[in-house]
Amino acid sequence: MLTLVTDYLQQLGRYGLNLAAGFGRAGLVFWHALWGSPDWRAGPSLLIRQLYFIGVYSLIIIIVSGLLIGMVLSLQGYTVLVRFGAETALGQLVSLTLLRELGPVVAALLFVGRAGSAVTAEIGLMKATDQLAAMEMIGVDPLKRVIRPRLWAGIIAMPILAQVFNMVAIWGAVAVGVNWLGVDAGSFWSNMQNVVEFREDIVNGIIKAFAFGVIITWIAVFQGYDAVPTSEGISAATTRTVVHSSLAVLAMDFLLTAVMFSTD
Amino acid sequence: MPTNWIEIDHLHFSHGPRVILNGINVSIPKGKITAIMGPSGCGKTTLLRLISSQLKPAAGSIRVDNIDITGLDRQQLFVQRRRMGMLFQTGALFTDLSVFENVAFPLRVHTNLPEPMIRDLVLMKLHAVGLRGARDLMPAELSGGMTRRAALARAIVLDPELIMYDEPFTGQDPIFVGLLKHLIRRINQTMECTCIIVSHDINETLAISDYMVVLADGRVIGQGEPEAVINSDNRYVQQFLKGLPDGPVPFHYPAPDYRLDLNLENS
Numbered sequence: 098m099l100t101l102v103t104d105y106l107q108q109l110g111r112y113g114l115n116l117a118a119g120f121g122r123a124g125l126v127f128w129h130a131l132w133g134s135p136d137w138r139a140g141p142s143l144l145i146r147q148l149y150f151i152g153v154y155s156l157i158i159i160i161v162s163g164l165l166i167g168m169v170l171s172l173q174g175y176t177v178l179v180r181f182g183a184e185t186a187l188g189q190l191v192s193l194t195l196l197r198e199l200g201p202v203v204a205a206l207l208f209v210g211r212a213g214s215a216v217t218a219e220i221g222l223m224k225a226t227d228q229l230a231a232m233e234m235i236g237v238d239p240l241k242r243v244i245r246p247r248l249w250a251g252i253i254a255m256p257i258l259a260q261v262f263n264m265v266a267i268w269g270a271v272a273v274g275v276n277w278l279g280v281d282a283g284s285f286w287s288n289m290q291n292v293v294e295f296r297e298d299i300v301n302g303i304i305k306a307f308a309f310g311v312i313i314t315w316i317a318v319f320q321g322y323d324a325v326p327t328s329e330g331i332s333a334a335t336t337r338t339v340v341h342s343s344l345a346v347l348a349m350d351f352l353l354t355a356v357m358f359s360t361d
Numbered sequence: 362m363p364t365n366w367i368e369i370d371h372l373h374f375s376h377g378p379r380v381i382l383n384g385i386n387v388s389i390p391k392g393k394i395t396a397i398m399g400p401s402g403c404g405k406t407t408l409l410r411l412i413s414s415q416l417k418p419a420a421g422s423i424r425v426d427n428i429d430i431t432g433l434d435r436q437q438l439f440v441q442r443r444r445m446g447m448l449f450q451t452g453a454l455f456t457d458l459s460v461f462e463n464v465a466f467p468l469r470v471h472t473n474l475p476e477p478m479i480r481d482l483v484l485m486k487l488h489a490v491g492l493r494g495a496r497d498l499m500p501a502e503l504s505g506g507m508t509r510r511a512a513l514a515r516a517i518v519l520d521p522e523l524i525m526y527d528e529p530f531t532g533q534d535p536i537f538v539g540l541l542k543h544l545i546r547r548i549n550q551t552m553e554c555t556c557i558i559v560s561h562d563i564n565e566t567l568a569i570s571d572y573m574v575v576l577a578d579g580r581v582i583g584q585g586e587p588e589a590v591i592n593s594d595n596r597y598v599q600q601f602l603k604g605l606p607d608g609p610v611p612f613h614y615p616a617p618d619y620r621l622d623l624n625l626e627n628s
Contacts, residue, residue, distance in 0.1 A: 129435075139469075139470070226451055226453060226456070227449045227450075227451050227453035228453050228454075228455055228456070230415055230449065230453065231447070231449055231453035231454075231455075231512075232455075233415060233439075233442065234413060234415075234442055234445060234446070234447040235442070235443075235466065235467045235470070235471075235515075235519075236439045236440065236442040236443040236467075236470075236471060237439070237470050238435070238439060242470075
């Protein structure tokens with residue numbers, strides 16, 4: 098019995114130590130990747146290339162999902178509001194839901210699946226095929242050359258993608274609510290304009306998306322860089338990226354919402 | 362001027378509880394081709410990665426050209442590594458760059474040379490390994506031998522003072538092995554650089570080596586001119602060189618008693 102308890106405590110201690118070491122390594126990767134003077138010669142082209150891979154390639158899924166979610170939101174909102182004769186408030190409902198919550202969160206979850214997993218797998222494979230080691234042997238720091246542009250690209254792309262998502266979703270909501278279900282266009286837009294505040298709703302939404310961009314890309318690059326260089330290791334790292342990032346996004350969303358929108 | 366380019370002193374390295382290198386002392390002479398040999402899993406590649414400081418030792422020192430590389434910080438290490446070239450077993454070409462751009466990569470990041478000069482230098486190195494015509498191919502389009510030759514061109518493009526070859530002959534056909542032996546020898550002579558070859562291909566490696574280090578069980582069991590090492594009466598060395606299946610390096614991985622394992626004790 099005693100040995101069972103001590104074994105359990107040992108396992109717990111080991112798990113705690115590994116967790117702390119993991120956080121330490123992740124912090125070091127983040128620090129080394131962002132710290133230091135930028136490489137003005139190769140830096141911009143590497144960043145643009147990664148913005149293209151991470152941002153532009155994510156556009157299709159963001160646009161299609163945004164459109165569908167806006168349409169569904171509008172349809173569901175209409176069926177509830179019409180019972181109270183309040184369907185003119187549809188613009189208000191759709192815009193606040195999207196700008197404050199759904200836009201940043203759903204765009205972030207899609208971004209995790211589309212870009213986060215790809216970044217982890219790419220960096221993990223570069224490690225498994227000795228490309229990172231080769232870069233070090235050439236005298237080039239992979240944290241600067243490989244990790245830094247991906248990290249910045251994710252941080253820059255995420256808020257833009259979230260705004261694209263919002264825009265397309267509102268357009269989808271208009272298509273369903275105004276063009277199909279017959280809500281008055283003037284009421285829809287004026288209600289929206291009256292209730293949405295730039296600082297409170299739009300800027301807070303952008304801040305959320307920025308925070309999600311940092312956490313997702315950080316987890317993705319670290320998991321790739323820290324992956325065990327085998328096929329199982331890369332598969333496990335990609336899974337961890339999706340699971341950890343998704344949970345981190347949802348937990349962070351709750352915290353940020355509590356700070357930004359609490360009425361106290 | 363020191364005659365030894367690398368001095369390794371009481372080097373210890375462990376991977377978890379497993380001791381890989383147990384206090385080894387190795388000297389690698391300047392301007393020569395040194396073979397580091399030994400059975401699989403004896404720590405040859407680990408030693409190469411320690412010399413290039415991709416791994417940090419638990420104890421001991423590694424002096425490369427009189428600089429203790431174990432005490433360097435990240436930035437100093439990257440400066441030192443510009444004096445080294447390494448041919449990885451897999452080639453490790455950057456898969457998103459063409460053969461030409463792979464070889465040009467070290468020049469682009471470390472020099473401010475004009476484009477026509479980079480082009481000439483890259484083509485000269487590619488010509489030296491016979492791949493001038495393959496400059497526009499992507500790594501995925503190359504055979505295993507071509508990948509290693511392209512990686513060799515990249516490793517020598519900055520004219521390093523130390524070139525490390527990790528298992529260069531493994532899994533290659535005889536034509537490529539002969540070609541690579543010729544290339545390694547020619548690079549050593551023309552560039553007057555120090556070369557280290559990690560390998561367990563005895564005949565191929567000894568044919569071009571000037572110096573030899575044999576590792577087994579985390580220790581150095583033979584070191585010196587190849588002829589002297591081959592003629593030594595060390596049982597480890599003899600087992601390795603003659604390819605005997607059992608001896609000081611056991612055939613069996615440590616295991617409990619065979620009879621007990623098969624539950625034959627009671628029958």
